Amino acid sequence: MSEQPTQESVAAVRAEPRHEADTHLQPIKWKFPITYVLLALLSLGAFTFLTPSGAVTQFRLATATDIVTLPAANLPSFATALVLSLLQLGLGVLAVVAAARRIKLGLWHPMLFGLLFVLAFLVYAGAGRGAFIPVVTLLAGALMLSVPLIFGAMCGLVGERSGIINIAIEGQLLAGAFLAAVAASFFTSAYVGLLAAPFAGAAVGGLLVWFAVKYHVNQIIVGVVLNVLVIGLTSFLYSTVLTQNAEMWNARQQLPRLPIPGLSQIPIIGPVLFNQTILVYLMYVIVFALHILVFKSRWGLRMRAVGEHPKAADTVGINVPRTRVFNTVLAGGIAGLGGAYFTVGQGLAFGQEMSAGQGFIALAAMILGRWNPKGALLAALLFGFSTSVGQVLSTIGTPVPSEMLLMLPYVITIFAVAGFVGRVRPPAAEGVPYIK
């Protein structure tokens, strides 16, 4: 260094990035690669070598409405499971190599791995049963079971992103289901029911946020109380008014299916995704819109600011209570809409406690999806899919006891939350009242 560094050059030196590490590095994380290899070995050992030799697994890929009817696939179980397992092993080894070389693999890796694993399981479960595995039914069932979860998870994330913990999703779904059924029945129009449902959810959300913002009541307690309140109220009305005059108050109404021309005829995914009611299409729109708006719009930015650090939001002139009230009520509307799926969405009459805990699973999906619309969507689909697999397999009969299959979604939840999500970070100010 020939010339003396002045103050400016000190500042300039500081601005430069630090030199990259060459000698010491962070310890390599072996957890995931090892998990992959173990799962691949499980697939090889159980799904492949426990398959009776010579057995065939049949997949039905078509529905009646397809233009191009795909033929059913009859696959030799052992060979197919072997190939699928070896592919998994290959991915597992790839993960090990990548970890050792500190290369990051994209999201495609776990997704492909999961797909192969599930396929291998299906091949094994359906081996030599003589029954078809109805792929379209399996997938359609998965979507159907996911719909309330997706609406619920979206409701949860809008509320929590603005700092209000919402345990009352269950109650909001149920209230939506109730009002949808009653309104649809009274006006003999499923669409009126659909329009009414969000108001029920929003009303529950409004109560929640009123107690939370105005009286600073513990939000978890209010949520629990609201659930009990909605269950009690709907059960009471059900057993009095609704059962006395079911014709008038609780007659079944169903939203018609609106197949989208063209798209609905794509093999396999067409009938699953594009032959649905308006409610499901609305769900696509809501998820997509939230995916964009939460991170890219003024509304989303302010909502997140209020949920993370309300005082900072206040100092830039954002009205914290108003933001929270607006978002929680809006979120309630989304959940109410989801509730409509239980009744008018499926053409069922209202039944007591018909939401059956879905609101809580939706909450889990939101956490698993790390408070992101995309993540919550995938998590809800995962729940729906695993439930659907359990249901389909218990109808065709498998070597696995059906009770075990019904446990599947919950087992997946535990593993996913414990192992794969890693550090979850909820909005920092969630559940904390803002008191000036």
Next chain:
Amino acid sequence: MKLQLKGVTKRFGTFTANDQIDLTVQPGEIHALLGENGAGKSTLMNTIYGLHSPNEGEILLDDKRVTFDGPGDAVEAGIGMVHQHFMLIPVFSVTESVMLGYEPTKTAGMIDFAEARHRVQEISARFGFDVDPDAMIEDLPVGAQQRVEIIKALSRDARVLILDEPTAVLTPQETDELISIMRQLKEAGTSIVFITHKLREVRAIADKITVIRRGKIVGEALPESTETELASLMVGREVNLATQKEPATPGEIGFSVEGLTVVSGSGKVVLDNVSLSIARGEILCVAGVDGNGQTELAQAILGLRSAVAGTISLDGTNLRRMSVKERLNAGIGFVPEDRSTDGVIPAFSITENFVLDQYDQQPYSNGVAMRPSVMREAAVNQTSRFDVRLGTVDDPISTLSGGNQQKVVLAREMSRDIRLFLASQPTRGLDVGSIEFVHRTIIEERDKGTPCLIVSTELDEVSNLADRIAVMYRGVVVGIVPGDTNRDVLGLMMAGVPVEEAYTQAEQHHTILGEADEEAQA
């Protein structure tokens, strides 16, 4: 814009934080507000900014009376503020933080990110700040966060700008930049209220100085006053700006680190083979520009970060594999650089914060039972010894002023038997009187035979305290020099120049600051 306060009074319960304050800030005036910790400066500024509503009195802008329901109204009226405790959201990017509340939007409320990023870049370029608009706030060192706060305030084109201790965490170079920004704004007619504890800055830039003590205005001073005059006006007594200390009498080595290496989450080496040793009864200061590994060094010693290589030994035992708790029990007294996140739990009472790392130790607990009365008594005694201005020790610590929170942390760590005193920026945000006190206490701790490791970016503090100085640059210890090494040499070493070269270069060239110091000595 002209800002005028008439008889503004703010009470918290029975405590009067601001008592009949009259203050006028003319357009294009830089008005410095001085006062001890807890004098009520921040409270007054928060009242102007609409965060508190005054109990009495009125606020006038350009001679028109205004009342604010919240900060939104104040911002509307043209008031901008840089808060003493940052109002930044850790998970936001710099761009998001700056635009929040004033987002440039396209159709349907979609944010125009390109425009927002451009604004950040434009302001940072205009004022010579260096920030990455896409960096996450939580990944930035405090100095950079402070710059983001300043950019945020500047981006609003405020006509009255309140700066509450903006220089507490800035390096001298950054402070220079900020001072020139303030001059530019002043030229443009912005009225500026500037709060700081660094008297040198006040003298450099203020047009007018108002001093507050215990909530009341006690006088005005001219910028020409000496630092000693300002200090005694603030504190109400004589203050020794340079602490007297006897030369150290170092004993055997009490604490040492050997070959300590730390890697950040993203795989960068942030501490590279650092070796230091401190004798009993000696103060070693770690100097350096903020962000050169000092924070990581302190964290690694306490165990908040794990080291990939090296040993940390205290009284001969290697601490490296121990948990934080075990290390604290082994006798480390630790003062973190950021009190509000690492030093205190804001919602806990002062007493609870006071026993935060000792609640399960004698005498505060007896088996499983805590002993609240003992805790409370200790808290009362120690806080009064450290002159913490508080209501009662049962109040949440968040009701204390910034400097007083810092004193609680210091009181906690220095009131027990420790084997190593480890402090990062121990006097950040303290007033001159308290700095004097803290420095004296640290020297007393040294004289009891405790090895002291003080990380500081303030050269004044370093030369006041240090028996030896270790200078860090990019995670490496550039060299260890005696405590009375002159500023020029230290400055060169802080830029990475090795020791011998730094001495030869410093012989040949003098910096302005160094010359000023020599003149002062002569």
